[in-house]
Amino acid sequence: MQTVTLLVEGMSCGHCVNSVEGAVNKLGVSSKVDLSGGSVTVDFNESKVSLDAIKKAIEDQGYDVV
Amino acid sequence: MQTVTLLVEGMSCGHCVNSVEGAVNKLGVSSKVDLSGGSVTVDFNESKVSLDAIKKAIEDQGYDVV
Numbered sequence: 773m774q775t776v777t778l779l780v781e782g783m784s785c786g787h788c789v790n791s792v793e794g795a796v797n798k799l800g801v802s803s804k805v806d807l808s809g810g811s812v813t814v815d816f817n818e819s820k821v822s823l824d825a826i827k828k829a830i831e832d833q834g835y836d837v838v
Numbered sequence: 839m840q841t842v843t844l845l846v847e848g849m850s851c852g853h854c855v856n857s858v859e860g861a862v863n864k865l866g867v868s869s870k871v872d873l874s875g876g877s878v879t880v881d882f883n884e885s886k887v888s889l890d891a892i893k894k895a896i897e898d899q900g901y902d903v904v
Contacts, residue, residue: 786900787853834852 776823777813780805781836788835795829842889843879846871847902854901861895 783792789805792812796803801816814826827837849858855871858878862869867882880892893903 782851784850785848785854787857788851791853 773815774818774823775813775815777811778827778830779838780810780812780830781838783807783810783812783835791833792830792835795833796826799825799829801826839881840884840889841879841881842892843877844893844896845904846876846878846896847904849873849876849901857899858896858901861899862892865891865895867892 780792783789783805785807789807792805793803796812796814799816799821801814801821803812803814805812812830816823816826830837846858849855849871851873855873858871859869862878862880865882865887867880867887869878869880871878878896882889882892896903
């Protein structure tokens with residue numbers, strides 16, 4: 773397992789939190805959004821899902837991973 | 839028909855727009871959110887729905903009508 777905190781721009785409200793967490797969850801990855809800090813911390817098994825795939829899932833929701 | 843523009847606090851993103859417009863739409867009221875201006879303009883038939891009911895629908899989504 774690996775824990776990575778990504779900086780994500782554009783998350784502004786609880787709906788955004790749900791969008792990001794839901795998208796990441798679909799990959800079987802647990803996550804925690806820090807809305808005020810603009811970050812998403814993900815716990816994932818790198819043998820099952822890549823960090824790039826997680827970043828893409830977040831970006832596909834309309835947010836920028838910086 | 840009556841057109842009223844309400845000032846609404848707390849709308850921050852497209853999800854919020856969808857929440858507010860969706861809630862108002864359920865009352866049979868068409869609406870347009872101005873996200874940057876923080877306002878919602880509603881067109882409604884005052885013989886069918888009250889302005890108070892519209893305000894309540896917005897507030898029930900978690901926003902403040904000021």
